[in-house]
Amino acid sequence: MPDEDAVVPKVGIRDVARAAGVSVTTVSHVLNETPHTRTSEATRDRVRSIARDLGYTPNRLARGLRTRASDMIGLLTEEIATTPHAGRIILGAQEEASRHNLTLAIINSHLDAGADARRADARALIERQVDGIIYATVFHHEVSVPRELRAVPAVLIGALDRQGVVPAVLPDEASGAADLVALLADAGHRRIAFADSSIEVPATKGRLVGYLRGLEQAGIPRDDQLIASGVSEAGGGYTASLELLDRDDRPSAIFCYNDRMAMGAYRAAQELGLRVPDDVSIVGFDDQAPIAASVHPALTTVALPHYEMGAWAVATLTRLIQSSSTSWYRSTHPTWLPCPVVLRESVAQNNR
Amino acid sequence: MPDEDAVVPKVGIRDVARAAGVSVTTVSHVLNETPHTRTSEATRDRVRSIARDLGYTPNRLARGLRTRASDMIGLLTEEIATTPHAGRIILGAQEEASRHNLTLAIINSHLDAGADARRADARALIERQVDGIIYATVFHHEVSVPRELRAVPAVLIGALDRQGVVPAVLPDEASGAADLVALLADAGHRRIAFADSSIEVPATKGRLVGYLRGLEQAGIPRDDQLIASGVSEAGGGYTASLELLDRDDRPSAIFCYNDRMAMGAYRAAQELGLRVPDDVSIVGFDDQAPIAASVHPALTTVALPHYEMGAWAVATLTRLIQSSSTSWYRSTHPTWLPCPVVLRESVAQNNR
DNA sequence: CCGCTGAGCCAAAACCTTTTGGCAACCCGA
């Protein structure tokens, strides 16, 4: 390969124009298929083939400068890139962006870096002239969107705007939890326990609320004896489950706050000589990547729509951008995306 | 907040110049602290404070156009964003980029999308004038780098360039595995089994090689009876471990190809009435996010340096970019980053 | 033969910076 390290002098639209014997205007029109513009078929073919032969690569920076649109969207993640779920959000956003011919620029802000750092990060994105910004957080708390984000359309993932003015998308954990309870109820379970997380994060609420709603919809009276809690790790699931299972009127099913707690529940069951799912059904929440599928029996759980939220954010953002107008204000309701139940093997028919 | 939705007319360097009563040249010099340039202290203060008051935000697109450097680096991931580990690579790259004042633009290519798609993705990044490209893959196979990548400095993560010309970084799985064996040997284990993956990926090699090297270094003769294999999932770990453990001369420790297989090993041990780690020690590989810590007893394993590889890639890339010259060719040896052992509770002293 | 229309193309401005190559004004020593 002789020409392999030949230095390639960047070829610009001007070079194409010269080679084709037309003006740069014409080349631009042809290559962009500008509507309402007239160029003979012959010329267009010539321009196109010459551009290809020369290996013309448009310079998006220059284009962006002129059109005042960078075709980039910024993804500002607050501590999220650290979590195992992060990838899915990024992936969803990225693929949707690709679909719209946009590129994702990402910055991760550390939670403990403070508001100033976050504003600086937002500014960095804006300096890059991103057409819009996605602000993604781990736990859905209310945030007051940094002022700088107002310079550009923005959407939130996993958080609510305090002013209720920025579109937001969140997982509908309550419905997911309710669905899970419905599943258990349909399998004949009446005594369904909930191993709650003892940590107070807003997400907690949704799961508990959903659990209660599920019971109600199944016509099962609430029984606070069946609600225990522990730290949201395997250890917490273990202790909570032990408490729930180690008595005569033990429940026939345990709904764990998350998959890790469910692992603890498995252990508790095992130690008490109870088999899953034959003696006790166990379900989790999060569909945490390798856990749920690797455990035995495979864990029935609920998946968080990370990918979908990422994609939703980009889609919504592009809509906002298109509708240009300076009025991507006006209050909106947050969008709650469904959390699908993923059926595996940890639930059995109950016949007690 | 009355002025909240006041439309902010973008303020440019020109506005600052006008307000400060100086030329744009001067403003540029002051704000960029251009060396070898003379401006009175007074003027500089004035310019700076006016820029701040006006809320001047430089337009990096315009700057990039002029300086021919976008200060962006492209991260091209091949299917990787899908894996749970992806986040760590992205995070490492992003944080290192931030440190250098660079922004990360990411694109995920699907493995099955074919070479053309991948070239298109590379081109998309180049159109954006990225200063360099990181190409990250899941399994480290040899790749022949798309031609388009030659337009710009590039580095590989998790793969080797077939031509041996592009810098690459990979996890040193062999050493990690050897360390793990050393750990077991130090704990008195002599009969150490290996539950290998039956799938033939290059990564497999490293772990097996490391296992053998570890044995050798510990002065333990190789015994092929102690090597079994199965699919690289919990199921495979289960069957392989059953085979290894269900006999009289069973090993006192099992090194599993990965954490998921280790989960299978746990189950096999449990079914045979063997306790971990008292009766059999088990170790894994990957330090897969929630598994290793949630399992009981917590799994001793080896972590893959994803974060470090991401950071290394960016650091190396910036070095290449700085050294500008068109000669970021010249062959290089790949860099192998250490895989640290992470000690938990699944290894016990052996005294048989 | 004139005027008008539409087809096909183009020159130049604009986008916002950085950077080159100055030019005045001042000071100082001779």
Add this chain to the structure above:
DNA sequence: TCGGGTTGCCAAAAGGTTTTGGCTCAGCGG
């Protein structure tokens, strides 16, 4: 008073594209 060296600033070009507002020419109806 003049020459030479600083100091402090600036005008204008350049970077690669899109877009506006043309211009020219051919064809056609009158």
